[in-house]
Amino acid sequence: MVVIFGGAVAGSEAARCLAEEGIRSIVFDMEALPYGKIEHGLPKWHSKQRDKEEQTIDAVMTDPLVEFVPRVKLGEDLRIQEVLDWKVSAVLLATGAWRDRKPSIRGIEDYIGKGFELQNDFVAWFNQYHSPGYAGPAKEIRDGAVIIGGGLASIDVAKIFMLETTVRALREQRGVEVDLVAMEKKGIPKALEELGVKWEELGLSGCTLFYRRRACDMPLVPMPDDPTPEQLEQAEKVRVKLLNNMQSKYLFNYEPMKVPVDVVIENDRVCGVVFLDTEVEEGRVRSLPGTEKVHRAPVVVSSIGSLPEIIPGLSGEDGMFTIEDYDTGKLRGLESVFALGNAVTGRGNIKASRDHGRQVVRHLIDNVLKGKEGMSEEDISAVLARIKMWQRKAGFDGDYASWVEKNKPVRYEDTIS
Secondary structure, eight states, X not given: OEEEEOOSHHHHHHHHHHHHTTOOEEEEOSSSSTTTHHHHTSOTTOHHHHHHHHHHHHHXXXXXXXXXXXXXXXXXXXXXXXXXXXXXXEEEEOOOOOEEOOOSOTTGGGGBTTTEEEHHHHHHHHHHTTSTTOOSOXXXXXXXXXXXXXXXXXXXXXXXXXXXXXXXXXXXXXXOOOOHHHHHHHOHHXXXXXXXXXXXXXXXXXXXXXXXXXXXXXXOSOOOSSOOHHHHHHHHHHHXXXXXXHHHHHOOEEEOSEEEEEXXXXXXXXXXXXXEEEEEETTEEEEOTTOOEEEXXXXXXXXXXXXXXXXXXXXXXXXXXXXXXXXXXXXXXXXXXXXOTHHHHOOOOHHHHHXXXXXXXXXXXXXXXXXXXXXXXXXXXHHHHHHHHHHHHHTOOSOHXXXXXXXXXXXXXXXXX
16 A cells, blocks of 8 residues: 555556556545646646646546545645554655745745735636635736746746736727637737737737746757757757747747846835846856846746745755655655655656656556565554545545535636626
């Protein structure tokens, strides 16, 4: 028996691989549904991909060898040592990366919600605010925003600002209601052309994405390990082309070779960012002193990557898991605890998380569980009794399909008349 914390991409893949080998697993998830960033991190225009991935997860959670337990958070509701005391064969941590990396600006966290936002919460809000039952904090959408980043997630944030400001301008200036997701599919220029409106007529300046490297350095397409010069050149061309296509379709501005070093505070809120120019030498970014320049903005969003949440008893320096071996996910000092997926890769990539989950479980089966004495019937019964207790506490009666139907969020597409 293996305990898995986190039921999204890597966690469900781990449970699926174990079930194929006839190994029972218990999947704990901190939320009601085990969808993780499939639900909260994929912007809502990815509805087909979201539904496909969630159906894959659902199929795993209904496997007879998988027990799903909602609303249990590792480190708060359950401690790792308590789980290890159950004498299970292994514990897998597929807890994802929910913390945002913050810019190296002292005190910036004091201004969250006051002109400054972090990507994970911002995108989660965008995916949920259309729901009549949404009760979370509102996020500001204002023209001229600044996004600090450089990856695909930061482009998603830029798209959110551009689509939202355009839709709102059409509503306020022309009395026209436009489906934001339909506009995302067509692109802003084409959607406006169909309405007989020119971008310039809306009086918008657009948001600006700032990146500390060059466009050809943006991690927009995967790169093989130890790429050849030809592969590197091709990847750089694709990256530049992809960025240009995104700008043409969604009209955001882009400023390369800029690194944030400070913010401008007025009336207890962020109203601008101080940037330094940079240069890239042999792959390293170097700031250029004396090139400070203020870029004023009504809202600033940081999108510079994600980190695992800090888990008492498990997290090392800066909250990162102390991994002995990336390929196996083994945690240092804990013989039967392994981390997998985005909690290790930090890439927020569905395929990378699934591949790493499969890789870790393959190692677990071939090198750890093989030949290892299984749990006694008495220990198994004791664990299952605990599982039933946690399920009852969450209000889950074991009928997964009914549970999903009861807890599924209101979809954006269902609100469009």
